[in-house]
Amino acid sequence: xxxxxxxPTHLIKTRGQQVxxxxxxxxxxxxxxxxxxxxxxGPQFIFQYYxxxxxxxxxxxxxxxGLQFPNYSSELNVNALELDxxxxxxxxxxxxxxGTQYFGPGTRLLVL
Amino acid sequence: EDQVTxxxxxxxxxxxxxxxxxxxxTVSGLRGxxxxxxxxxxxxxxxxxxYSAGEEKEKERLKATLTKKESFLHITAPKPEDxxxxxxxxxxxxxxxxxxxxxxxxxxxxP
Numbered sequence: 001x002x003x004x005x006x007x008p009t010h011l012i013k014t015r016g017q018q019v020x021x022x023x024x025x026x027x028x029x030x031x032x033x034x035x036x037x038x039x040x041x042g043p044q045f046i047f048q049y050y051x052x053x054x055x056x057x058x059x060x061x062x063x064x065x066g067l068q069f070p071n072y073s074s075e076l077n078v079n080a081l082e083l084d085x086x087x088x089x090x091x092x093x094x095x096x097x098x099g100t101q102y103f104g105p106g107t108r109l110l111v112l
Numbered sequence: 113e114d115q116v117t118x119x120x121x122x123x124x125x126x127x128x129x130x131x132x133x134x135x136x137x138t139v140s141g142l143r144g145x146x147x148x149x150x151x152x153x154x155x156x157x158x159x160x161x162x163y164s165a166g167e168e169k170e171k172e173r174l175k176a177t178l179t180k181k182e183s184f185l186h187i188t189a190p191k192p193e194d195x196x197x198x199x200x201x202x203x204x205x206x207x208x209x210x211x212x213x214x215x216x217x218x219x220x221x222x223p
Contacts, residue, residue, distance in 0.1 A: 004155075033210070042116075042199055042213030043156070056210055090155050092211075098143065098203070101211060103155035 002027045004093050004104035012110045013081050021076045021107045023091030031055075031097050032074040034066060035090040037106070043090055049074055050097050086111045114139045114204050118214035125190055125221050133185040133217045135200030145183050146211065147176050148199040156199055190221045 005024045013019050025032050031050045035043035045058035049068035063079040072093070078085060088108050092101035117136045125131055137145065144163050148156035160169045162178040169176050173194065175186040185198055197218045201211040 042215045045210040100161055105155045
């Protein structure tokens with residue numbers, strides 16, 4: 001059984017740039033959720049994708065957007081990067097929208 | 113608004129010294145309470161799900177319990193490899209299953 005994988009592991013960008021983060025869900029899982037974790041804080045929900053549609057969104061601006069593909073993998077896109085976007089971005093997959101969420105290793109984003 | 117508060121923020125134990133971590137929550141219609149372990153710079157690792165008051169689950173030196181207002185993670189005779197941040201999260205309501213997390217308890221177990 002393959003776990004959740006994310007790429008890249010680390011990324012450095014400058015303010016105003018755009019970034020795309022990728023996530024492959026665990027084998028058999030059809031739902032992907034994205035979280036942002038600032039240093040010393042718990043993860044905060046960004047949005048969830050189920051059957052290629054956004055199925056819920058947290059308190060994040062529209063410059064945070066996403067996609068889910070037919071193979072259930074997902075992308076998180078962030079436009080017009082700000083310094084406060086520096087964080088660990090976590091992807092979690094689950095079987096159905098109510099299933100236990102299993103997390104990937106995360107992508108560490110630094111915005112300078 | 114769903115809220116999760118974890119205490120203490122940090123805990124230092126000697127190897128073999130048992131203790132408990134607390135997770136207090138307010139949520140409308142609890143669907144599940146989750147415990148995760150997170151090592152520095154890594155993603156959270158799933159430990160337990162609890163669904164109703166009175167439920168208990170165990171795994172090695174860890175035991176999680178749930179009441180209507182809080183959950184405890186009991187650590188019995190901890191070892192240095194138990195050092196990590198322990199996160200508590202609630203899943204509430206219907207529809208999409210967002211997790212609302214606490215800030216975590218950072219546990220350090222010294223040999």
